[in-house]
Amino acid sequence: MSVLVIMEQRAGVLNRMSLETLTGGAKVATGLGIPLEAAVIGQGVAEVAGTVAAYGPTKTYMVEHELLAEYTPDGFAKALDQLIRAKQPQVVLFPHTYQVRDFAPKLVTRFGRALVSDVVDVKVDNSAVHFVRQLFQGKLNADFASSGDGAQFVSLQAGAFRAAQTHAEMGTVEAFAVELVPSDIRSKAEAPFREAQRSVDLSSAEMIVSVGRGIKEKENLPLVEALAEALGAELAASRPICDNGWLPMERQVGSSGQTVAPKVYFAVGISGAIQHLVGMKGARTVVAINSDENAPIFEVADYGIVGDLFQVVPALTAEIKKVKA
Amino acid sequence: MKIIVSVKQVPARDSNLRVASDGKWLDDSDLNYEINEPDAYALEEALQLRDAHGGEVVVVCAGPERAVSTIREALAKGADRGIHVVLPEDRVLDALGTGRLLQQAVTNEAPDLILTGLQSDDLGYGQTGVVLAELLGYAHATIIMQVEVAGGALRVKRELEDGWFQYVTLPLPAVLAIQSGIKKLRYATLMGIKKAKTKPVQTLEAAALGIELGGVAIERVYLPQRSKQSQILAGTPEQVAAQLVEKLKFEARVL
Numbered sequence: 001m002s003v004l005v006i007m008e009q010r011a012g013v014l015n016r017m018s019l020e021t022l023t024g025g026a027k028v029a030t031g032l033g034i035p036l037e038a039a040v041i042g043q044g045v046a047e048v049a050g051t052v053a054a055y056g057p058t059k060t061y062m063v064e065h066e067l068l069a070e071y072t073p074d075g076f077a078k079a080l081d082q083l084i085r086a087k088q089p090q091v092v093l094f095p096h097t098y099q100v101r102d103f104a105p106k107l108v109t110r111f112g113r114a115l116v117s118d119v120v121d122v123k124v125d126n127s128a129v130h131f132v133r134q135l136f137q138g139k140l141n142a143d144f145a146s147s148g149d150g151a152q153f154v155s156l157q158a159g160a161f162r163a164a165q166t167h168a169e170m171g172t173v174e175a176f177a178v179e180l181v182p183s184d185i186r187s188k189a190e191a192p193f194r195e196a197q198r199s200v201d202l203s204s205a206e207m208i209v210s211v212g213r214g215i216k217e218k219e220n221l222p223l224v225e226a227l228a229e230a231l232g233a234e235l236a237a238s239r240p241i242c243d244n245g246w247l248p249m250e251r252q253v254g255s256s257g258q259t260v261a262p263k264v265y266f267a268v269g270i271s272g273a274i275q276h277l278v279g280m281k282g283a284r285t286v287v288a289i290n291s292d293e294n295a296p297i298f299e300v301a302d303y304g305i306v307g308d309l310f311q312v313v314p315a316l317t318a319e320i321k322k323v324k325a
Numbered sequence: 326m327k328i329i330v331s332v333k334q335v336p337a338r339d340s341n342l343r344v345a346s347d348g349k350w351l352d353d354s355d356l357n358y359e360i361n362e363p364d365a366y367a368l369e370e371a372l373q374l375r376d377a378h379g380g381e382v383v384v385v386c387a388g389p390e391r392a393v394s395t396i397r398e399a400l401a402k403g404a405d406r407g408i409h410v411v412l413p414e415d416r417v418l419d420a421l422g423t424g425r426l427l428q429q430a431v432t433n434e435a436p437d438l439i440l441t442g443l444q445s446d447d448l449g450y451g452q453t454g455v456v457l458a459e460l461l462g463y464a465h466a467t468i469i470m471q472v473e474v475a476g477g478a479l480r481v482k483r484e485l486e487d488g489w490f491q492y493v494t495l496p497l498p499a500v501l502a503i504q505s506g507i508k509k510l511r512y513a514t515l516m517g518i519k520k521a522k523t524k525p526v527q528t529l530e531a532a533a534l535g536i537e538l539g540g541v542a543i544e545r546v547y548l549p550q551r552s553k554q555s556q557i558l559a560g561t562p563e564q565v566a567a568q569l570v571e572k573l574k575f576e577a578r579v580l
Contacts, residue, residue: 073455073465098486102467105420105452109459114419114539117450130544136447139342141549148540186464187495194488207579213338231580243366243506256484256504264579285577287569288555294342294548301555303572305565315562319570323580 002037003029004089005057006080008097009040009048010071017095019163021156022055024122025093026164031124034090037061039083039176041076043069046173053171055164060173061087067180073103074185079178081110086176089151091129096155108153116144116154120274137273138296158255158278200234200250202258207233207266210253210280211241214269214290214309218246223313224268230320236260238276254279269309272297289313326380326474329436330371330404331427331457332364334388334395335447344546350417351546360395363442367503369510370472371440372403378474381405383434387426389414393526400521401513407526408434410534417448421539424456429534432461438479439500443468451502458500466493467502 005025008015022038029036038057040049042064049062063083067075076099084092084107094100096118108115121132123143130143131154146152202208209228215221228235235251242252253260254276261282268289270276277300280286288301289309298304305312336342336351337359343352360368371382384399386392387410396407410426412418418426431439439458444451458465470490471482474497483491484504513521556572558565573580 077459098468098484101451102455105455106459106465108539109421109424109456112421112539114421114456114541115450115452116541117420117452133449134549135449135546136336136342137449138549140344140546142546143544144541145544146541150540152540187466187493189483190492190494192485192489192491195490239505240362245506245509249506255486258488264573264577285573285579287573292339296549298555298557299549302577303569304555304557305569306557306559307562307565311562312565315566316569319563319566320580323570323574 001090002035002087003032003091003093004084004087005036005038005093007038007040007048007052008095008099009042009045012044012048014048014051015095015097016163017097017158019055020158020161021093021095022057022164023161024156026056027161028091028093028122028124028129031129032090032127035059037087037089039063039080041068041079049173053173054166056167057171059171061176062173063176063178065178065180067182067185070189071099072185072187072189073106074187075180076103077107077110078180078184080107082178083176084111084151091152091154094155096157100155104153104155111150111153113146113150113153116146116152118157118274119154120157120160134274137271138277139271139294157274159281202234202236202251202253202260205234205260206263207231208236208253208260208262208283209233209266209268210236210238210270211268212238212270213240215241218244220310221246223310227266227268227313227317227320230317230324233266238270238273267297267301268313270297271295272300326374326378326438327383327434327436328371328375328380329383329385329431329434329439330364330368330399331439331441331453332368332384332386332395332399333361333445334358334386334392335361335445338446344548348545348547349543350415353415358391358395360398361442361445361447363444363446363503363505365442365510366505366507367440367442368399368402368404369508370503372511373508374438374472374474380437383408383436385427385430386410387423387430387531388412389416396526397521398513400524401517402511403517406524408529409526410529410531412531416536417543418536419539419541420450420452420456422536423453424460425537426531426534427453427457428460430529437497439463439498441500441502443502443504454500454502461498461500463498463500464495465500465502466495468504469501470504470507472501
């Protein structure tokens, strides 16, 4: 019995969310009084496994195979299936990355279990573990339990825990051999690429005015453009605005867009889904303007205005012009 | 090509969400419902693939009686027929429970391709497509921005993190979880709405198929606690604008 954390690496570089997940794993392991273990999967991962061993797990499994050199859902699911059946962990934790979203539900289904995905906090009491998830894009929270025979499978959202610190005592590293044949793997990935160079770099912007669904129509965008111009701020948006084609994708802030850390971030008509919050939580000061007082954006705002953005934004633009004049 | 689109009906985005008295789910007495927006993008992609390659689009939805309106909406937009897996009211499933019901609903259809949205706006598990693929023994790919069909195989563009993308080739039959924004959504036409009324919708009772969960359940639903103490400014738009500028200038010192 153990808590097993599946670490993610690409080309020998450890994904930072994996270290956060290790902290979550340590909390569960301590609460349940069982050891913390980790696994690194890929090909040529000895160095990464050595690094991981310094961060607290008593044992780190190296799951290596030439068919794991490139990520495929078939290969990763089959390899981890063998590891988990052999080691019988009580809890398996993943970082909630795009890669995990792609293969973990497949892996967990093979055990006749459901994955508790995108968890933002973990509570342990009297050997029962409760997993906190957001519902309705952050408008509500819920505690989830995973019961029944077999392991509990859980993925942790970015920022749910601080990254683990290195320990004085190194854990052991152990190779775990897996059996895979080329016919196990049905998909073939080409080399990753980036689209044409971004012309907008929001990551270095000092001030950002960001607009969300509350703007209702593309025709209303000049309202926030005027505010951005008065402030000398960059214009940004939440995902739905870019999905609709109202602003280019390169202006999107969030987990699938840019990560920003301005001095001040104006969230205009943005409800504050977790995918958006992870992209802007580095902002020093957050101003939220939203008509829904329960919108999760107010949880991260320093200054909140509950009201109609179509009235508030023009008033704010006028006021800023006044003080800047 | 036979394409199945899995869609979900969820509370409308502007809903006033209230926790039910037993604290396990929502008080649904005055909720309105709509198609889960990510699934609308999966539907759109399915319709365009059919129009380009021929075949049919079958929309499948697991939900209570009311969910038939979402199936009709998909038919009005151009889907050819529907399958409704009727769930008991207020029954919240885990990802495996939903996947198993959908598997039973679509197995005999033997589709070439199954499309789903990336996640639902209510529970947000983000797993249905991948679970369904595993149960059916189909290949899958997720977070798909583009789909090409050629010679019994798919070449799809996957979104990775931090602005990276990747093309992946996989054989049919397959399941794809479609990223929102892949295509511009269409509206139903009046003609489409009229036609939808005569398109067939097959009904399957979830209770008869057997609901079998993967062990995950909600214990308690509650309003999140605010982690940061925010100052809520009140007054007329002009007053709050003046207060805010004052605070940004002298308190936060960012102007």
